[in-house]
Amino acid sequence: MASIFTKIINGEIPCHKIAEDENYFAFLDISPLALGHTLVIPKQEVDYIFDLEDDVLSGLHIFAKKVAKAVEKTMPCKRIGVAVIGIEVPHTHIHLVPLNKIGDLNFANQKLEVSAEQLAEIADKIRKNF
Template identity: 70%
Template sequence: MASIFTKIINREIPGHIVAEDDNYIAFLDISPLVHGHVLVVPKKEVDYMYDLDDETLGGLHVFAKKVARAIERVIPCRRIGVAVIGIEVPHTHIHLVPLNSMDDINFTRPKLHSSEEELRSMAEKIRECM
């Protein structure tokens, strides 16, 4: 069965996409740790990051860097934190999280609940900076 990320990639379900090319896609996390939390995903559905071929793995990180730079232009933060957990969705993904403190990337804290309009607006701002 296709992962929820593959369903976003295939436009079977909506996602707030901020960047996309032939091999990768980035979209807002709908339950973010902080505003501007983005997921970067290879379009190839592979569960575990280190099962990706070297070219896809390297390309994923280069694509994530471009997205991180755009997030930095939109969200005031000290830097963009990077997390790879990969337990909750069986599709490789990188979390890009705007950081002002270590607690901003604490996945045990309550998630934010943003309105569709807030998500749409944030995605548009990041897209404009790509």
């Protein structure tokens, strides 16, 4: 059965897409730790990041770097935090989270409630900086 992320890639579930190429996809987290919290995934559905082939893993990080630079240009923050948890969805994904202090990257923090309209506006702004 396809993961929720594969369904997003295939357009079966809507998302606020930031960027896409032939191998990778980036979209806003709908339950973000911070405004601009973005998920970056390989299109290839592999559960555990360290099971990716080396070229896919390195390409994922290079793609994530480009996305992070666009998020950083768009969202007021000191830098972009990077996290790979890999527990909640069986599809490799990197979290890019705008940070102003170290505690901003704590997944135990309460998630923000953001409207679909606000997410669409943020995604549009980040895309323009990609």
